Amino acid sequence: MKQRCAVLGIGQTHHAAKRGDLSMSGLVREAALRALEDAGMTFDEIDAVVMGKAPDFFEGVMTPELYLADALGAAGKPVFRVHTAGSVGGSTAIYAAHLITSGIHKRVLTIAWEKQSESNAMWALSPKYPFSPPTTAGAGGYFAPFVRAYIEFTGAPEHIGWQVAYKDRIHALKNPYAHLQMPDITIDMVKNSPVLWDPIRYLETCPSSDGAGAMILVSEDVAEASGKKVAWVHGTANRTEAILYPRRNQVLPRAGSDCAKALYKEAGITDPKREIDTAEIYVPFAWFEPMWLENIGLADANDGWKMVDAGDTMLGGRQPINPSGGVLSSNPIGASGMLRFLEAAHQVRGTAGEHQVEGAKKALGHAYGGGSQYFAMWIVGAEKP
Amino acid sequence: MSEATKPVVKDVTTMAAPVSLKFRARAGKDLSRFLRGMKERRIVGRVCPSCNYVYVPPRGACPTCGCPMGDERVLPETGTITTFCIVNIPFEGQKLKPPYVCASVLLDGADVALFHLVGGCDVNDVRMGMRVRAEWVDEADAELSLETIRYFVPTGEPDRPLAQIREHI
Numbered sequence: 001m002k003q004r005c006a007v008l009g010i011g012q013t014h015h016a017a018k019r020g021d022l023s024m025s026g027l028v029r030e031a032a033l034r035a036l037e038d039a040g041m042t043f044d045e046i047d048a049v050v051m052g053k054a055p056d057f058f059e060g061v062m063t064p065e066l067y068l069a070d071a072l073g074a075a076g077k078p079v080f081r082v083h084t085a086g087s088v089g090g091s092t093a094i095y096a097a098h099l100i101t102s103g104i105h106k107r108v109l110t111i112a113w114e115k116q117s118e119s120n121a122m123w124a125l126s127p128k129y130p131f132s133p134p135t136t137a138g139a140g141g142y143f144a145p146f147v148r149a150y151i152e153f154t155g156a157p158e159h160i161g162w163q164v165a166y167k168d169r170i171h172a173l174k175n176p177y178a179h180l181q182m183p184d185i186t187i188d189m190v191k192n193s194p195v196l197w198d199p200i201r202y203l204e205t206c207p208s209s210d211g212a213g214a215m216i217l218v219s220e221d222v223a224e225a226s227g228k229k230v231a232w233v234h235g236t237a238n239r240t241e242a243i244l245y246p247r248r249n250q251v252l253p254r255a256g257s258d259c260a261k262a263l264y265k266e267a268g269i270t271d272p273k274r275e276i277d278t279a280e281i282y283v284p285f286a287w288f289e290p291m292w293l294e295n296i297g298l299a300d301a302n303d304g305w306k307m308v309d310a311g312d313t314m315l316g317g318r319q320p321i322n323p324s325g326g327v328l329s330s331n332p333i334g335a336s337g338m339l340r341f342l343e344a345a346h347q348v349r350g351t352a353g354e355h356q357v358e359g360a361k362k363a364l365g366h367a368y369g370g371g372s373q374y375f376a377m378w379i380v381g382a383e384k385p
Numbered sequence: 386m387s388e389a390t391k392p393v394v395k396d397v398t399t400m401a402a403p404v405s406l407k408f409r410a411r412a413g414k415d416l417s418r419f420l421r422g423m424k425e426r427r428i429v430g431r432v433c434p435s436c437n438y439v440y441v442p443p444r445g446a447c448p449t450c451g452c453p454m455g456d457e458r459v460l461p462e463t464g465t466i467t468t469f470c471i472v473n474i475p476f477e478g479q480k481l482k483p484p485y486v487c488a489s490v491l492l493d494g495a496d497v498a499l500f501h502l503v504g505g506c507d508v509n510d511v512r513m514g515m516r517v518r519a520e521w522v523d524e525a526d527a528e529l530s531l532e533t534i535r536y537f538v539p540t541g542e543p544d545r546p547l548a549q550i551r552e553h554i
């Protein structure tokens with residue numbers, strides 16, 4: 001039997017290029033304790049812990065969920081680790097939600113993190129594969145050709161990328177947890193920043209961050225007994241696809257659109273463009289905002305860039321996208337999906353602070369990973385589903 | 386605390402622990418056939434008996450149908466750049482000096498694009514739809530590797546229209 005699930009507690013670290021004051025244990029604990037405090041709970045009340053992070057070789061610490069169990073008060077409790085590359089923060093929250101909706105547990109701590117300062121993701125994502133030419137050049141090197149294809153096929157003007165990059169950094173100024181705080185940012189600064197992976201510019205790229213995000217997910221009776229304002233989970237969806245097959249569309253991957261369709265069906269959404277008040281979507285390079293808007297049906301085909309151009313995606317616009325500043329302002333890789341999901345929950349609880357979207361009732365959280373292969377999404381609402 | 390037990394360093398907050406891993410990669414039966422072709426400077430793809438798609442490098446099984454791959458097919462050394470990236474960024478462990486071009490090259494007659502390097506022209510002259518051909522390393526340097534193709538160079542033929550390549554990026 002399917003039970004309702006609510007987000008009762010939300011916590012995140014202050015994200016930074018290097019949190020030298022904290023070990024990996026300290027990092028996850030900062031987010032977890034903030035989520036528990038927000039929920040009015042202690043570790044003792046938690047039934048199970050679901051953790052996620054990007055591949056272990058990013059920091060060279062294998063199966064860190066085992067030694068982090070102590071820092072998260074998880075000794076003697078069920079502990080799970082989710083692996084879905086960059087989308088993992090989203091999939092982790094979804095797995096935790098399923099432990100509630102299935103009726104197995106009533107109070108689950110879910111947490112995702114990355115300590116990029118202890119690693120070199122650019123190096124980790126640039127291996128020289130055997131029998132092959134040296135064509136790997138980080139995530140940007142992988143995704144730039146698909147950004148180029150999007151621009152070429154839609155005829156989008158180049159200022160769209162600058163505009164998304166500028167917009168998310170302006171949003172980040174309203175989010176005290178965001179890593180990048182660039183009060184002097186201008187569109188010209190983005191435009192004049194070096195082209196790293198042509199056509200992607202430096203300021204159109206996400207930073208490398210240390211950070212963690214956590215949520216306390218609870219059953220309906222626990223949510224109601226708390227007397228607190230919660231975010232209700234209206235729907236969750238995951239989809240995956242292979243990295244290489246003939247006629248694969250990597251600009252608008254089928255796994256992404258299938259995932260969104262399944263999500264809207266479960267959440268009872270028939271017109272996502274109007275029914276969803278705001279979305280936090282995984283945009284590591286500025287051009288992925290218009291691409292994903294089209295992929296998940298928040299914009300029609302070839303229209304994603306027009307939504308950006310019209311200012312619809314800015315705070316105060318028709319459908320604000322990434323009011324928190326998004327991945328372009330904080331990228332603790334494994335946590336980035338979790339941050340999208342918990343920021344969506346903040347919006348419908350009305351607890352987003354300065355970056356609150358006025359009157360948000362339904363919000364979407366989105367994450368993707370691998371070579372645009374793994375997708376995880378949820379919709380949360382102010383009212384019960 | 387006695388002199389002998391006093392810590393040498395006051396606060397140890399981080400520790401660098403370099404790790405390395407040596408490994409031997411085995412190509413397997415199916416990729417080995419392709420790599421032997423490379424050593425002879427021939428591009429050998431394979432055809433799926435079910436969907437008829439031509440894969441290069443070939444796989445043991447078709448990723449679309451799941452069935453074992455069928456006949457070999459020698460492909461021409463010409464193709465089309467479907468999309469690409471100019472790498473300007475330097476990074477640790479980089480083998481080439483930026484700027485250089487990495488591109489998806491759809492060989493004539495193939496159904497999946499190869500990701501390879503483009504050379505023999507200015508990086509700013511590379512275009513989606515540009516016709517290219519394989520530039521091989523010298524016979525003596527040919528290896529069991531896709532690197533036996535040094536890179537792809539422009540042929541000078543007219544570009545293919547974008548409508549013909551948009552499914553192959």
Ligand SMILES: [Zn+2]
Pocket residue numbers: 433434435436437438447448449450451452
């Ligand atoms: Zn097939």
